[in-house]
Amino acid sequence: MSEVLVQRPTVRGGVGESVPRPDAVPKVTGRFDFLGDLHAEGMVWGATRRAWLPRARLVRVDVTPALTMRGVHAALTQDDVPGHRYQGQKVTDQPVLAEGEVRTWGEPVAVVAADDPETARRAADAIIVELDELEPLTDLDEALARGSVFRHVRVRRGDPDARGEVVVEDTYTTATQDPAALGTEAGLAVPDGLGGLDLWGPTQWTHVDRTQLAACLGLSPEQVRVQPCRLGGAFGSREDLSLQTHLGMLALRLGRPVKMVYDRTESFVGHVKRHGARMRYRHEADRAGRLVRVEAQLLLDGGPYELTSSAVVANSSYFALGPYRCQRVEVDGYALRTNNPPSGAMRGFGANQPCFAAEAQMDRLAEALGLDPLELRLRNAIGPGDHLATTGQLIEHPLPTAEVIRSVAAIPLPDALAPADDDPRRLPGGTGLTTPRDRVVRGVGYAVGLKNLQFSEGFDDYAEARVELTAEGARVHTAAIEVGQGMVTIIAQVVRSTLGVSQVEVAFDHTGRIGSAGSTSASRQTQMAGNAALEAATVVRTQALERLGGDHLDDAGVWRGEQLLAPLAELVADGPIEHHVRYRHRPTQQPDADGQGALHVDFCVAAHRAVVDVDPDLGLVRVVEIAIAQDVGRALNPQQLHGQIEGGIAQGMGHAIMEEVVLDAGVIRNASFTDYLLPTCLDAPEVEAVLVEQPSPWGPFGAKGMAELPTMSATPAVVAAVRAATGRALTRAPVRPEDVVGDLR
Amino acid sequence: MHIERPEGLDEALAALAADPHATLLAGGTDLMVEVNLTHRRPASVVALRRVPELREWDERMIGAGVSWARMESGPVTGLAQLARTVGSPQIRAVGTLGGNLGTASPAGDALPWLAALDAEVVLASDRGRRRLAWDEFLLGPKRTARQPGELIVGVQLPEALPPHQAFAKVGVRQAMVIATVNCCVVRDADGATRVALGAVGPTVRRARRAEALVSGTVRPSAAVLDRFEALVREEIAPIDDHRASAAYRRHAAGVLARRTLERCWS
Amino acid sequence: MIVTLEVNGEPCAAEVAGFESLLWVLRERLGLTGAKDACLQGECGSCSVLLDGEVVCACLVLAADAEGARVTTVEGLAGGSEGELHLVQQAFVDAGAVQCGFCTPGLIVAAAHLLETRPGAGDAEVREALSGNLCRCTGYGAILRAVARAQSQATQGGAP
Numbered sequence A: 001m002s003e004v005l006v007q008r009p010t011v012r013g014g015v016g017e018s019v020p021r022p023d024a025v026p027k028v029t030g031r032f033d034f035l036g037d038l039h040a041e042g043m044v045w046g047a048t049r050r051a052w053l054p055r056a057r058l059v060r061v062d063v064t065p066a067l068t069m070r071g072v073h074a075a076l077t078q079d080d081v082p083g084h085r086y087q088g089q090k091v092t093d094q095p096v097l098a099e100g101e102v103r104t105w106g107e108p109v110a111v112v113a114a115d116d117p118e119t120a121r122r123a124a125d126a127i128i129v130e131l132d133e134l135e136p137l138t139d140l141d142e143a144l145a146r147g148s149v150f151r152h153v154r155v156r157r158g159d160p161d162a163r164g165e166v167v168v169e170d171t172y173t174t175a176t177q178d179p180a181a182l183g184t185e186a187g188l189a190v191p192d193g194l195g196g197l198d199l200w201g202p203t204q205w206t207h208v209d210r211t212q213l214a215a216c217l218g219l220s221p222e223q224v225r226v227q228p229c230r231l232g233g234a235f236g237s238r239e240d241l242s243l244q245t246h247l248g249m250l251a252l253r254l255g256r257p258v259k260m261v262y263d264r265t266e267s268f269v270g271h272v273k274r275h276g277a278r279m280r281y282r283h284e285a286d287r288a289g290r291l292v293r294v295e296a297q298l299l300l301d302g303g304p305y306e307l308t309s310s311a312v313v314a315n316s317s318y319f320a321l322g323p324y325r326c327q328r329v330e331v332d333g334y335a336l337r338t339n340n341p342p343s344g345a346m347r348g349f350g351a352n353q354p355c356f357a358a359e360a361q362m363d364r365l366a367e368a369l370g371l372d373p374l375e376l377r378l379r380n381a382i383g384p385g386d387h388l389a390t391t392g393q394l395i396e397h398p399l400p401t402a403e404v405i406r407s408v409a410a411i412p413l414p415d416a417l418a419p420a421d422d423d424p425r426r427l428p429g430g431t432g433l434t435t436p437r438d439r440v441v442r443g444v445g446y447a448v449g450l451k452n453l454q455f456s457e458g459f460d461d462y463a464e465a466r467v468e469l470t471a472e473g474a475r476v477h478t479a480a481i482e483v484g485q486g487m488v489t490i491i492a493q494v495v496r497s498t499l500g501v502s503q504v505e506v507a508f509d510h511t512g513r514i515g516s517a518g519s520t521s522a523s524r525q526t527q528m529a530g531n532a533a534l535e536a537a538t539v540v541r542t543q544a545l546e547r548l549g550g551d552h553l554d555d556a557g558v559w560r561g562e563q564l565l566a567p568l569a570e571l572v573a574d575g576p577i578e579h580h581v582r583y584r585h586r587p588t589q590q591p592d593a594d595g596q597g598a599l600h601v602d603f604c605v606a607a608h609r610a611v612v613d614v615d616p617d618l619g620l621v622r623v624v625e626i627a628i629a630q631d632v633g634r635a636l637n638p639q640q641l642h643g644q645i646e647g648g649i650a651q652g653m654g655h656a657i658m659e660e661v662v663l664d665a666g667v668i669r670n671a672s673f674t675d676y677l678l679p680t681c682l683d684a685p686e687v688e689a690v691l692v693e694q695p696s697p698w699g700p701f702g703a704k705g706m707a708e709l710p711t712m713s714a715t716p717a718v719v720a721a722v723r724a725a726t727g728r729a730l731t732r733a734p735v736r737p738e739d740v741v742g743d744l745r
Numbered sequence B: 001m002h003i004e005r006p007e008g009l010d011e012a013l014a015a016l017a018a019d020p021h022a023t024l025l026a027g028g029t030d031l032m033v034e035v036n037l038t039h040r041r042p043a044s045v046v047a048l049r050r051v052p053e054l055r056e057w058d059e060r061m062i063g064a065g066v067s068w069a070r071m072e073s074g075p076v077t078g079l080a081q082l083a084r085t086v087g088s089p090q091i092r093a094v095g096t097l098g099g100n101l102g103t104a105s106p107a108g109d110a111l112p113w114l115a116a117l118d119a120e121v122v123l124a125s126d127r128g129r130r131r132l133a134w135d136e137f138l139l140g141p142k143r144t145a146r147q148p149g150e151l152i153v154g155v156q157l158p159e160a161l162p163p164h165q166a167f168a169k170v171g172v173r174q175a176m177v178i179a180t181v182n183c184c185v186v187r188d189a190d191g192a193t194r195v196a197l198g199a200v201g202p203t204v205r206r207a208r209r210a211e212a213l214v215s216g217t218v219r220p221s222a223a224v225l226d227r228f229e230a231l232v233r234e235e236i237a238p239i240d241d242h243r244a245s246a247a248y249r250r251h252a253a254g255v256l257a258r259r260t261l262e263r264c265w266s
Numbered sequence C: 001m002i003v004t005l006e007v008n009g010e011p012c013a014a015e016v017a018g019f020e021s022l023l024w025v026l027r028e029r030l031g032l033t034g035a036k037d038a039c040l041q042g043e044c045g046s047c048s049v050l051l052d053g054e055v056v057c058a059c060l061v062l063a064a065d066a067e068g069a070r071v072t073t074v075e076g077l078a079g080g081s082e083g084e085l086h087l088v089q090q091a092f093v094d095a096g097a098v099q100c101g102f103c104t105p106g107l108i109v110a111a112a113h114l115l116e117t118r119p120g121a122g123d124a125e126v127r128e129a130l131s132g133n134l135c136r137c138t139g140y141g142a143i144l145r146a147v148a149r150a151q152s153q154a155t156q157g158g159a160p
């Protein structure tokens, strides 16, 4: 044992530092292989034949014309599904390929595999599909009237007779938003020669994909290895299966690798979206500005299959009024079955839509009361010791609602548009030269968002991780999916700070190597995968110290007091030290008949202030700046946090003024990037962010998951600012130019 | 697919004469979208980007092969303004005037300028050239008078370019957006004013009654401008689509035409 | 048909089918998957490459018409020695301008070209120059900071 006296090194790249992503270098050099970049020897290409009507009886599918084409190897329909013919994360109600009835525009009817994508596409087109058109169900109120409901969440709390003197009510609409991750759906299935396969597909939770895939492919879970994937973004859209089962069917049938890539138009029908919603609200307050009663009816457009809609509507319902106290709450949330495109998870998971409506209600209430809108919010703000107005859950831990409101208000406002500033890039309408400087009106709006962290309602939620310490440093194994958000950096930082060792690498394992890490969603991986890694690293550290009787571990090795007992290499000479953990968050309850209970693990709040410049005559809006104060627990990586904040804000502001899936009787009219507009560099506002750090007991080093809130309350804040600039009611997101102009005959 | 890559105009015309139905390819920013997204598969292509004559630009004629990037930094104000709004820098680097005319989309951004200028489109085949007034060339949405075997050589400008030209375009994004409404107003030294609008009908429209109202030497009063706006709205035929309602387009066209007209004095 | 090109300084020939884009040929025939394929309609810029010195969307270039062209992809931008990054690439890494990274190769190409052709571009000019490159993850803030960092390093030769 060496007994050299040296300076103790401090860990590099631990929590609190803005550590760069380990995958940034391959990404900037073009050497990072995304799903669409994968290749396997001898692979063929898949393509999908889709239905062109939103609802129809499927009369006939004949694949013969495809099979007789040169270079075509297989053409499969629902009859060819080897196992269970239906898939779905919670309820298996989605046919792998259409069966009996087509229920949504673009539904997959058959799949083919051919030598090259062009042949595959032509073969798919050659398949004979006969449809007998049926009337689609696309209106939410009609769906409700017909009882076409996946789930009704009923929340009743407080004194039924409580009534407020000041009343505001209205109906609000949010359009369907597309997650529009830049990478489209792509995947590769490779048979293993033993009856099973390896599958690379767009996912946020490999193990839940494996369960569905094994069932549909008629295999045991061990035979399906769902590989960690490299995604060009997700935002929720990869929580449900898209092309995986099809790839698996083709690969098993052919015994050779099959690759498939959706184009952008196909991508629009190939993944789930943020639910379009219609929401009826009634807020009542007393003269002192205390919320007395909130009634809300929330209708969410689920599309034809349940997917995650039943969980999404729960979030909508429990966060229906935001971070406020209220004496009486009555919420009825409905996830509705329609023939519109399937909806599911998207950043905020159902909390965004009511946030848009409820925050508009707060502004109107403030106006009716003659109160400052922030003052009204502060008078009702919840914090530790309060009960959530909907579920009644006691807030036991930091929830700095009032702090985020005060912090955002304290951020200095941006300068007024200079009277002589006629650079069109700073005016509404941009380079289109629509708007003279003197027609511009400025508006400022606020909104506050509240959301849960991690899975709720009694779900048995866990994440596994294994930490290995070798002479080279530590390696963390996880099945968690890195979607671009930077979990790969955070996990390594947590383990560095826990172990004291700087050399830490994260290894993403397939489903056969390690147990589930749960979904990369619900703001949960920093806390879930992070805590799993932290617990495993803690045990590894303890074992390392115990091996030599030391009291400190760092890059140099194991120490006792000032004395270095052994360098790392010596410590692990007899083999690596490793530990595997299955981490669970604290249990949550299931709701009772009134939606009451401790349904959630933890909560997070943020407040936004938007500043917009509006051309009221043309209805054009430029978002100048968005300020945010956000509850983060503890900032583990400030640079990444700001990246999540800015990126989230861009998506929220996009939904406020331009992003909408235009639906016409179930058909998407803008399934392309020409017409589904994403904010460009010239649209992106300046962002001013203040991080409010009050450590959470549930996060590694006090961190909270935080990446959903920047999107959530950005939308209502921007629309509030447009209201402030124009005086229009604006009850719909996105705000269209004609809504701003108003009164068009 | 067969491709010809002529390096001169005569060679291009000969290639077209040999294969009159060949698909012409300039910058590809319209054609390749069709190839990629709607799977158009042209049997033969005559690629024009190597033809130097089409890239010429002199006092009276702008070649069909001139890119948006060149128009953006060129001397013709109206054209420079509209060119800056077309797509993105990547699109403007290769997209051409001739391609915009060839596509003849109702929202094409060069078209209102062409119409406001009363410019002509010059077509050529191996049998010779012809010049068509803009409204003889543009027949409808994505329909032109170009005959098989012909290509667009360029745009013939009027003898004197109007000293005042202004273009504006409404879209719901600060850049890279197809017009919901676009508008070009030009005013000659003698006060003759021409107003053209796009995306408000099957093809670009001139608002001739509105023009008559404001043509002349005096600067119109607010009341005249109100009337001008109303006339513009009467002279167009917009439709509802996924980008905007007909009612909004009608409203916006009036506002835009008025503001664009007012810029002719600033 | 066979198309001959110069890609990242190397002469090369590729067999192409008539309708194929330069992007497809780069990715599938030449194995250069750096340029991405997010839309195939010129809207996203993820496929941006330099074609004879100009930034273009490779998805909109008919491969057969690229005969004789000089193409630079993101793979060809990095400095001479192994592991060395282009100034813009390093700035993207340092500024945290990369999240999922799908937009990154196209943005790197566009930003490197901007730095070369208009080194002193101001904020609005940079935004306009990059407006053909969509990013869904970052909200562009970090990307703009990366460009500013690269600009100041290029002009002063020092850290920003």
Ligand SMILES: Cc1cc2nc3c(=O)[nH]c(=O)nc-3n(C[C@H](O)[C@H](O)[C@H](O)COP(=O)(O)OP(=O)(O)OC[C@H]3O[C@@H](n4cnc5c(N)ncnc54)[C@H](O)[C@@H]3O)c2cc1C
Pocket (backbone or CB within 6 Å): B023, B024, B025, B026, B027, B028, B029, B030, B031, B032, B033, B048, B064, B065, B085, B086, B087, B088, B091, B094, B095, B096, B097, B098, B099, B100, B101, B102, B103, B107, B108, B109, B110, B146, B150, B151, B152, B153, B176, B177, B178, B179, C041, C042, C043
């Ligand atoms: C992302 C994106 C954004 C866009 N934004 C805009 C916009 O804002 N405004 C706008 O107006 N357009 C826009 N466009 C459309 C397009 O860029 C323009 O219409 C462009 O001018 C087309 O030119 P091109 O050289 O690329 O044409 P190509 O695609 O090469 O050709 C277009 C058509 O014209 C024909 N053609 C080309 N040259 C000739 C010729 N010399 N003689 C006869 N026919 C010819 C072709 O056969 C083809 O039918 C956009 C396109 C994209 C992809």
Ligand code: FES
Pocket (backbone or CB within 6 Å): C036, C037, C038, C039, C040, C041, C042, C043, C044, C045, C046, C047, C048, C057, C058, C059, C060
């Ligand atoms: S893939 Fe070429 S611009 Fe989107």
Ligand code: FES
Pocket (backbone or CB within 6 Å): A182, A232, A233, A484, C097, C098, C099, C100, C101, C102, C103, C104, C134, C135, C136, C137, C138
């Ligand atoms: S980093 Fe994901 S799209 Fe830009």
